[in-house]
Amino acid sequence: MSIIDVSGITKVYRQYKRFPGLIGSLRSLVTRQYTEEVAVRNISFSMEEGEAVGYLGPNGAGKSTMIKMMTGILVPTSGQLSVLGSIPHENRQHNSQHIGVVFGQRSQLWWDLPVRDSFDLHKYIYKLSDDTYHRNLTMYSELLSLSSFIEKPVRQLSLGQRMRVEIAMALLHDPRILFLDEPTIGLDVMAKEQIREFLRMINKEKKVSIVLTTHDMKDIEEICHRMIVVNKGNMVYDGSVEQLRRTLGDQRQVIIDFREEPGAIGIPGMQLMKNEGLRKTYLFEKSDRTVFDCVNQIAREHAVEDASIESVDIDSVIRKLYKKLEEEDRANAHERRA
Numbered sequence: 001m002s003i004i005d006v007s008g009i010t011k012v013y014r015q016y017k018r019f020p021g022l023i024g025s026l027r028s029l030v031t032r033q034y035t036e037e038v039a040v041r042n043i044s045f046s047m048e049e050g051e052a053v054g055y056l057g058p059n060g061a062g063k064s065t066m067i068k069m070m071t072g073i074l075v076p077t078s079g080q081l082s083v084l085g086s087i088p089h090e091n092r093q094h095n096s097q098h099i100g101v102v103f104g105q106r107s108q109l110w111w112d113l114p115v116r117d118s119f120d121l122h123k124y125i126y127k128l129s130d131d132t133y134h135r136n137l138t139m140y141s142e143l144l145s146l147s148s149f150i151e152k153p154v155r156q157l158s159l160g161q162r163m164r165v166e167i168a169m170a171l172l173h174d175p176r177i178l179f180l181d182e183p184t185i186g187l188d189v190m191a192k193e194q195i196r197e198f199l200r201m202i203n204k205e206k207k208v209s210i211v212l213t214t215h216d217m218k219d220i221e222e223i224c225h226r227m228i229v230v231n232k233g234n235m236v237y238d239g240s241v242e243q244l245r246r247t248l249g250d251q252r253q254v255i256i257d258f259r260e261e262p263g264a265i266g267i268p269g270m271q272l273m274k275n276e277g278l279r280k281t282y283l284f285e286k287s288d289r290t291v292f293d294c295v296n297q298i299a300r301e302h303a304v305e306d307a308s309i310e311s312v313d314i315d316s317v318i319r320k321l322y323k324k325l326e327e328e329d330r331a332n333a334h335e336r337r338a
């Protein structure tokens with residue numbers, strides 16, 4: 001059963017022009033000139049219960065705008081949107097009972113209050129029974145290791161601790177869908193990993209559906225089976241990471257440890273990606289020859305200590321997709337000018 005249905009959703013921001021000075025202010029009021037920006041353009045997708053979907057795209061692609069519409073904070077300009085059977089911005093109260101929201105860049109906590117007081121307030125606002133509240137608080141405190149700082153005011157927490165509290169709070173009322181906007185932004189590797197592991201667990205074991213936006217491909221790789229990629233408001237991809245890898249051409253990464261500097265390697269389709277002294281990483285574009293064949297040729301012509309062939313990492317896959325999109329944008333702009 002689908003829990004989110006997005007059909008032809010568009011969001012246009014309208015910004016009124018401001019003119020400087022006092023006379024300018026009056027002029028701004030009278031003329032009401034404005035510019036429009038299409039942040040989300042005709043996007044459609046649906047999501048099944050239990051899915052974990054990564055929403056991905058370069059800066060300004062329209063990710064946060066889409067999350068804000070799905071959580072009822074923003075009203076779409078056109079199109080139909082349904083979350084758990086209701087229209088988010090028309091039924092904000094109903095919607096908020098069944099969803100949890102975490103914004104990595106904006107806190108929902110009370111800065112000067114101890115963490116526990118923010119949880120108590122959440123219990124009051126969501127009218128949670130004592131049972132549900134204590135059960136969930138105990139469980140999430142344990143799973144997210146909150147006990148050592150639960151009595152501290154929020155402003156004294158590290159970013160990683162605060163993010164764990166934000167996530168626990170978003171889950172206290174047993175939501176069916178958890179929306180996260182950049183949940184790992186600014187965190188160190190260990191803190192990121194702890195959050196990813198937790199999100200994976202609540203998706204797999206507690207069946208909480210997840211929608212998350214991120215710039216970190218590892219978030220997608222470790223949490224989401226499916227990713228939606230947007231660019232300049234348009235959806236450009238919806239599918240698995242593996243599928244995207246195949247769509248963009250199956251590339252391989254070849255890491256070779258040479259015994260001495262080999263100089264330029266003139267094998268068509270093989271391109272130097274990383275140069276770390278005698279260790280070199282090449283990107284191999286699939287062609288008529290197999291990668292194995294090419295590595296053999298290199299080993300015949302140069303002194304090779306070791307070699308390994310791997311699938312390219314997901315960052316490279318996305319970089320390639322963004323590059324392709326940029327080239328298409330440039331070609332379209334050129335066509336329009338001609």
Ligand SMILES: Nc1ncnc2c1ncn2[C@@H]1O[C@H](COP(=O)(O)OP(=O)(O)OP(=O)(O)O)[C@@H](O)[C@H]1O
Binds near residue numbers: 060066
């Ligand atoms: N309140 C607003 N008023 C006017 N324009 C806005 C507003 N919010 C966002 N925009 C514009 O809409 C576009 C999409 O913004 P959005 O924040 O949704 O992108 P994003 O993909 O989340 O970006 P980032 O990765 O940088 O967070 C951008 O061009 C942005 O400048």
